[in-house]
Amino acid sequence: MKEDSQKPKENTMCKRVLRPRTAALTNPSQKTSHGRGKMPTEIFPENQPTLETSTNKHRLQKPATDVNDTVWKLPEGMKSPSIPAVNPFGLRSCNMVHRLYHASLSISQGSRLKQAVVQPYIQQLRNFRIQHTTSPFDRRVTALEWHPTLPKTLAVASKSGDLIMWNYENTAKFNLSKGVGKGGAITNMTFDLMDPSGVYTSSNEGTVCRHCLGKDGDRHIFLDTHSMDRWYCSLSANYARNLLIAGDNSGNLTLMERKSGKRLWTRRLHKSKATHCEFNSRCDWLLATASTDKMVKMWDVRMMSDRKSALYILHHNRPINSAYFSPDCTRLLTTDQYGELRIYAGPLWDRMERSISHPHRFFQHLTPIKATWHPLYDLVVVGRYPDENFPSYQEEESRTIDVFDANSGDMVCQLLDPSVSGIISLNKFSASGDSLASGMGYSMLIWTDVVRLQQIQSEKLQKTPQENGSDSRVSRLPLSNPAPRRRRRRRRDEDDDIGAMKQRLKGKMAKR
Known part of the structure; x- marks a missing residue:
């Protein structure tokens, strides 16, 4: 009996149970950031007891004294604040850009698209x-x-x-x-x-x-x-x-x-x-x-x-x-x-x-x-x-x-x-x-x-007389053929007029 009591007791808490590993990679193509695949994880049968270490046991027996473990309760007579459910601004907006973007995503528009079309005119209507x-x-x-x-x-x-x-x-x-x-x-x-x-x-x-x-x-x-x-x-x-x-x-x-x-x-x-x-x-x-x-x-x-x-x-x-x-x-x-x-x-x-x-x-x-x-x-x-x-x-x-x-x-x-x-x-x-x-x-x-x-x-008052009339750029363009022809015609007309005046003067002088 003494010999049995003097034998060193085996540390069952630190004894490791060896079990076959099964590859748990759901997708073989998944890799870590280092380029290597994920490490396989162990899958334990449901009926087999899990290993309890001293640290796990300590955590289970630890009282809830930490701040994160404390459950806060409201004082009596107070109600929890109600947070209204509000749609995101993009869904509530009547902006045409937002409406077209939601239409491209096949999001239901309802009457928002029509409101987006009429909204610019309503802004103009308020200035009537x-x-x-x-x-x-x-x-x-x-x-x-x-x-x-x-x-x-x-x-x-x-x-x-x-x-x-x-x-x-x-x-x-x-x-x-x-x-x-x-x-x-x-x-x-x-x-x-x-x-x-x-x-x-x-x-x-x-x-x-x-x-x-x-x-x-x-x-x-x-x-x-x-x-x-x-x-x-x-x-x-x-x-x-x-x-x-x-x-x-x-x-x-x-x-x-x-x-x-x-x-x-x-x-x-x-x-x-x-x-x-x-x-x-x-x-x-x-x-x-x-x-x-x-x-x-x-x-x-x-x-x-x-x-x-x-x-x-x-x-x-x-x-x-x-x-x-x-x-x-x-x-x-x-x-x-x-x-x-x-x-x-x-x-x-x-x-x-x-x-x-x-x-x-x-x-x-x-x-x-x-x-x-x-x-x-x-x-x-x-x-x-x-x-x-x-x-x-x-x-x-x-x-x-x-x-x-x-x-x-x-x-x-x-x-x-x-x-x-x-x-x-x-x-x-x-x-x-x-x-x-x-x-x-x-x-x-x-x-x-x-x-x-x-x-x-x-805008009309700010315009110059040249802008209201003919374009100044057009008047500055050189016209090669039409201009000399007009000048020649004018010269001929002037010459004809002068000749006619001379003939009239000669006729008047002859009558005298």
Whole structure:
């Protein structure tokens, strides 16, 4: 027993267990920075116990006294700070370079690409100020329309039936067509695209006419009710099918030939006043009509028989002032008589794409406010009539012109000039979008980018007379052949003139 106790004990803790090594290189081609392959690692079976050294045992038994091992706890009553999830700036940016880069990476763009396209124009739109104004009427403006071929000319109509062709760069000159006065308000008008000197109009006088605003100034009457109790409120022309349609205050729509005015049929398609009608320029058989019966109806002109023949009926909460197709004819913008703008998307027109809350309530002695499209971008422009009962009303709210993004429904710009304070009912952009025409009471306003105009004027003033005229470099070029010929001709002409003068003098002397 003593001998056994005197035998030295084997150090089992330091005894190494030899096991077969297996190459654990997952990829034989992987190498270290020194150019050699990775060292193989040992793989231990799951059931075989692992080797425990004194150091490992010490670590397992070590209490958590190190700073890194301490678990920090918040005091009672405090909550951990919430970090909001924010997309990277590159994904939120509307910069065109960022958008094109994401498109190259096949990243979903959504509406960001459209916003990147329109963003430079919005920056320019914020610099719009009133450049020209005129008040040629004795009553308020009721309709306006840009000339289709003259970019700085528009037609303006008044409540008394007066109609003028106005070039805002030459404010002293008007082509005036005198109206009947009280009760002859022009409710709607459109240019004759085949002959831009002509304008189709509908009026409270009960007539649908074609005015010639040229030198003749004649008027061709297509429809006449001969009654002050029934008048026409809306008008639209279809050039592909040579049609003209007009709606009256009883809900009747009359279809006629555009050139001759021959009546084709008259049908009551709405229960009350047909405030707006418009043909789709891309789909020539599609017609949209709006009424104070709180409905917008889509029609196929080839199959219009009664109210039940409508393709789509778009119900609204309030009576409707207008329903305009977008420039690409894929959307429909409606304006009610209180505080809502709606955008419907085709070809299934019963799907409402967007609803925008905006104060523009109806008032009897105010031209109805109508929202219109921008000709190049998906923007909507409409005048604001502040209302204290409106949910988003703010104290001392200004009567501005609001511009909305049709894709998001957000307001991107507000136009306000300190020199005017009235309610601006009518707003229409020019064909290029560089000017905005507005009707405010008795006055007409033209908005343009004043900053851009100042830059152009300063550049013109900085130019020298030589730069404004012929190029100085061209005048300095040596002309070998033409110059001597001109000199010779001039010399011959001069010689001929001198000879003729000598002969005249000789004749006079001989007479004496």
